[in-house]
Every structure is written in structure tokens, then in C-alpha cells.
Amino acid sequence: xxxxxxxxxxxxxxxxxxxxxxxxxxxxxxxxxxxxxxxxxxxxxxxxxxxxxxxxxxxxxxxxxxxxxxxxxxxxxxxxxxxxxxxxxxxxxxxxxxxxxxxxxxxxxxxxxxxxxxxxxxxxxxxxxxxxxxxxxxxxxxxxxxxxxxxxxxxxxxxxxxxxxxxxxxxxxxxxxxxxxxxxxxxxxxxxxxxxxxxxxxxxxxxxxxxxxxxxxxxxxxxxxxxxxxxxxxxxxxxxxxxxxxxxxxxxxxxxxxxxxxxxxxxxxxxxxxxxxxxxxxxxxxxxxxxxxxxxxxxxxxxxxxxxxxxxxxxxxxxxxxxxxxxxxxxxxxxxxxxxxxxxxxxxxxxxxxxxxxxxxxxxxxxxxxxxxxxxxxxxxxxxxxxxxxxxxxxxxxxxxxxxxxxxxxxxxxxxxxxxxxxxxxxxxxxxxxxxxxxxxxxxxxxxxxxxxxxxxxxxxxxxxxxxxxxxxxxxxxxxxxxxxxxxxxxxxxxxxxxxxxxxxxxxxxxxxxxxxxxxxxxxxxxxxxxxxxxxxxxxxxxxxxxxxxxxxxxxxxxxxxxxxxxxxxxxxxxxxxxxxxxxxxxxxxxxxxxxxxxxxxxxxxxxxxxx
Numbered sequence: 001x002x003x004x005x006x007x008x009x010x011x012x013x014x015x016x017x018x019x020x021x022x023x024x025x026x027x028x029x030x031x032x033x034x035x036x037x038x039x040x041x042x043x044x045x046x047x048x049x050x051x052x053x054x055x056x057x058x059x060x061x062x063x064x065x066x067x068x069x070x071x072x073x074x075x076x077x078x079x080x081x082x083x084x085x086x087x088x089x090x091x092x093x094x095x096x097x098x099x100x101x102x103x104x105x106x107x108x109x110x111x112x113x114x115x116x117x118x119x120x121x122x123x124x125x126x127x128x129x130x131x132x133x134x135x136x137x138x139x140x141x142x143x144x145x146x147x148x149x150x151x152x153x154x155x156x157x158x159x160x161x162x163x164x165x166x167x168x169x170x171x172x173x174x175x176x177x178x179x180x181x182x183x184x185x186x187x188x189x190x191x192x193x194x195x196x197x198x199x200x201x202x203x204x205x206x207x208x209x210x211x212x213x214x215x216x217x218x219x220x221x222x223x224x225x226x227x228x229x230x231x232x233x234x235x236x237x238x239x240x241x242x243x244x245x246x247x248x249x250x251x252x253x254x255x256x257x258x259x260x261x262x263x264x265x266x267x268x269x270x271x272x273x274x275x276x277x278x279x280x281x282x283x284x285x286x287x288x289x290x291x292x293x294x295x296x297x298x299x300x301x302x303x304x305x306x307x308x309x310x311x312x313x314x315x316x317x318x319x320x321x322x323x324x325x326x327x328x329x330x331x332x333x334x335x336x337x338x339x340x341x342x343x344x345x346x347x348x349x350x351x352x353x354x355x356x357x358x359x360x361x362x363x364x365x366x367x368x369x370x371x372x373x374x375x376x377x378x379x380x381x382x383x384x385x386x387x388x389x390x391x392x393x394x395x396x397x398x399x400x401x402x403x404x405x406x407x408x409x410x411x412x413x414x415x416x417x418x419x420x421x422x423x424x425x426x427x428x429x430x431x432x433x434x435x436x437x438x439x440x441x442x443x444x445x446x447x448x449x450x451x452x453x454x455x456x457x458x459x460x461x462x463x464x465x466x467x468x469x470x471x472x473x474x475x476x477x478x479x480x481x482x483x484x485x486x487x488x489x490x491x492x493x494x495x496x497x498x499x500x501x502x503x504x505x506x507x508x509x510x511x512x513x514x515x516x517x518x519x520x521x522x523x524x525x526x527x528x529x530x531x532x533x534x535x536x537x538x539x540x541x542x543x544x545x546x547x548x549x550x551x552x553x554x555x556x557x558x559x560x561x562x563x564x565x566x567x568x569x570x571x572x573x574x575x576x577x578x579x580x581x582x583x584x585x586x587x588x589x590x591x592x593x594x595x596x597x598x599x600x601x602x603x604x605x606x607x608x609x610x611x612x
Contacts, residue, residue: 519543
């Protein structure tokens, strides 16, 4: 197929002329037919009823809406049935909802594409070392703490065939990132250390692979280490329904040493074999569509995104809609920073030229015209904003009551800035998990990029602490933070960041007051003093009685009064404490109804941060 055809005759993915973004409604034979989200007012007009009737009905159902609230499908159906109508939603996919477009390719145009392979497994089990061995590069030394903290995508040619690898971070905080990796992958290589066995993130990786319905190849790593036991690993995997081939299952199992580069070629051959069985194909003769693997704001190049082409071909100069942003593919580079003119299916590329930083996991689509891309991006942004507003517009009364109850909960407001959107998302997810019944972690903002004066101003307004993960503020921003008295905390290791917040939470917990009984004294004789009241001549029978104690007066085991000691004396002198076995005089503050035989129990309320 000639290059001319590729440049000028690529198939488009959606037609903006056919798929107009217009909500249509009609009533046909007692059936309300609609095509998209509609407001209370629109529904009332279509059903020929008063909007107030709908609002009243939903109020009785503990749903608070206004005349302009957008209703979801469930509410539309409920309202229709209540007012005597059946309902039907017709699905017309608009160009701006291109994620929902079903791409139907001519089978004759489909060509073999490289498999996309995700490396998964528990932290420190050797995922990055394996990628290192495959690429003959040295990634581990450049990573903080030896842990991957961004998604990377790399291609390797094996016997004339390419394989695309996605390296997902192993730390448990990056669950969402691994989940995205599984959603775009064709094959999962599950790395399990032979000396460690199946661990929590191993199980998590298995769950992601199963959810994505992709085959698993087991790479039992570190077979060169003392204590390596491949049979134990296989048995543990079987407990999670991953059955190796030699145990009668369908999971190919390869024993490797990534460090010693043992059996790496056997693993690559296994990947090629599984890929051939899957018959992976795509149509290179259409405009590209795919997924954002990673995105960040580069201080020199602006918004930068790593895209995985899943179908079609992306060419330099193509116009893109990425998430709710758009732009032009001004320059494309591969993992070696080599400039590319075009990228075919299963190719990961780094692209600059977008108007803003997209979110990792966003879908993208290429278009031939800039006006088309801009128009669709603007509509997508409006839809995104509308959805965020609608999340709160139809809140239930129960939700509002719960929020009211949270008045006693302390909040820690945080602003998270990281070197990439994936890292920001991971840090945010980790911090939100720290919320307790007593303290709520509220992430005001979590984005990629340097800490700016805008962040400082937001922190001032929201009384937030700024956390920078692999980013730093410049001198001007530091000065602004000092002026506004905003605390900026900088970290490179996610563990340290989390531990610091946990320590802060423990320190900020309102101390729990715990009762500590100091002792008891038995009243043996009463002395009435006109100016003071009744002094209890007592014998301390247990522990000690302290002058600053709170007391309770017990009569035959029943509490008859609770108060404080006004005066504690021994042999006519005021004292701070009287221990067991000694006599003393006790004057109870504002209380004289005491009797011989009563027990005065002294106690203190001691602050306890953990409530124990």
C-alpha cells in the first residue's frame, strides 16, 4: 500500500456530520423515547406535566433536584413509570463520545500487529530488572529506591517480530496504574520471585489480568538465588486459579533469572507463541485511536503524553483529541527519543503539541482537520464539566445528612503536585486511603507539574498543605509560600510521604481523655467548720489521693456525687498527695452531705492520643 494512500486516504473513525450532539425526545404511543441525558424541565415538557410535580415526586424519594438538574437513566425511567409512561433510550453515539464508537474494519485491511505485553508482579520481584535484561539497558539504577514510579513503554524485536512492553510499577500504591496497563494489554507476564512466592501484589496483578481477560505467562524469577523453589510458586499460583502448563493448565511457565539473563529468549519465544495464537490484527489505514499511558508537563516542551496506538496510524501533523484536550502531533518520539514520522498499531510514542496535560488512561483519536478536533474537544470538555456538576445536583437527602454529621470530623486539606499524572493519581489514592472516622484526608488538587504560585494561593484559600512528589518550587514560589505561611513538603519516595502524613494524623488527633483512678480514702470522722464546710477525716486505703484529683463519692458502692477536692490536709498542713496507710482531711468543693463510711475515690483524666 503506497504512502500517498496512507497520507490522503486514511479512513476516519467518526463522522461529525452524522452524529450531531443533540438530545432528541418524543412520546410515541405512551412510550417516552430519548437519546441522551435530559433535564427535569425537558422531561416535564415532553411528558406534558409540571416540573414541580417531578421535583415533589423525587423529593419524596429523598432526591433533591432543581428544574435544571440533569437526570440519569434510572431517574428518567422511575419518573416515566410514575406518571404512566413506558420509556426507551436510543443510543446514538456522537463524535465527542468516540470511546463508545464501534470501529468496524474491512477484514481485508487488517494486518498483524505486535502484541502489547504488560509486566506485572509484586514489588522487588524483578519486573524492572527483566525489562532491563530485555532492552539491554539499565533502568534500575536511575530509579529512586529501585522502584518503578512511572509507566514506561518499550519495543523489542524478536526474530523479526516486534513486542511492545509496558512496565507497570510494583508498589501497591500504583494499583490504578496497573489496572490501566491491563486494560490495554494483550498478554500479561506475571513475575514471581522463586525465593519469595506469591505475595499481595502478585494476587492483585492476577485479578487485573483476569478482569481484562488476557492470557498470563508466568516468569518465575531469581531461580539463581538460594531458597528458590519453583514448585512452591506453582502450587501457590494454582490456589489462585493460575494453572501452569506442566500442571495441566494453560499458563506457560518460564523459569528465569533476570539478573543473570537466564532464559530471557525462552520467555520472548513464549510471548511470540501466545501472540500468534491470539491472531492480533489492526487496520493501519485509518486515523489513529488509542490510550494515554502517561502524561506530564515538560518545562521545555509543554504538555507531553505517551500514547499507545491501538488502531490506525498516527502521523506527524495529525490533529488529536486527547481526553478533553486537543492539539497537533508536532513531534513524535520513541523510547530512545528518536523522532518518528508515523506510528503504526501497538506502537508507544511520546507526543508534544497538546493544549493541556491529559489524564493517564484517557482515550485519544486523530482527525484530519484542526477545526474538527477543536470542536469535539470543546464539546467533550463541556460534557465533562456537566457530569461533574451533576454528581452533586441530584444528591439524596441521606447524603446531605451524612455531610452534616461530618461537622465534627477534622479535615486535612492537601494539594499534591507530582512529576506525572500517574504519580499524582497514585499519591492521591494512597493518601485518601489514610482517612479514618476521626480524620478525613481531603485532596484539594492532584496534578502534574511544578509547584506554582497558583498552588500557594489555592493552599491559602483552602488552608491546605502542599506536597511535592519529585517536583520542587522555584525561588519566587518559595517566597510566596513564606509570605502566605503555606507549608510545602517535598518527597521523592512515596513511603516517606505516607509515613509523614500518618505521623501528622496521629499528632492532630484530639487527645482522648482516659480515666486513671489514683486511689481511695475511707471517711472515718466528720469535722464541721463554719467558714469552710464539712471536712472528711479520712484514711487512704488504696493508692493515693492527690490534691488536684477529681473525686467521686461512693456510698455502699453507689456514686452519690462527683466533683473536685477543694483542700487536702495532713496534720493541719496543706499537701499535694497522701498515700495509702496515712490519715488526711479532705474538703470536697461545694459539697457537704458526707457520712462516715463513705468512700472518696480520686481519679485523673489523662490524655491519650490513641484512645487506649
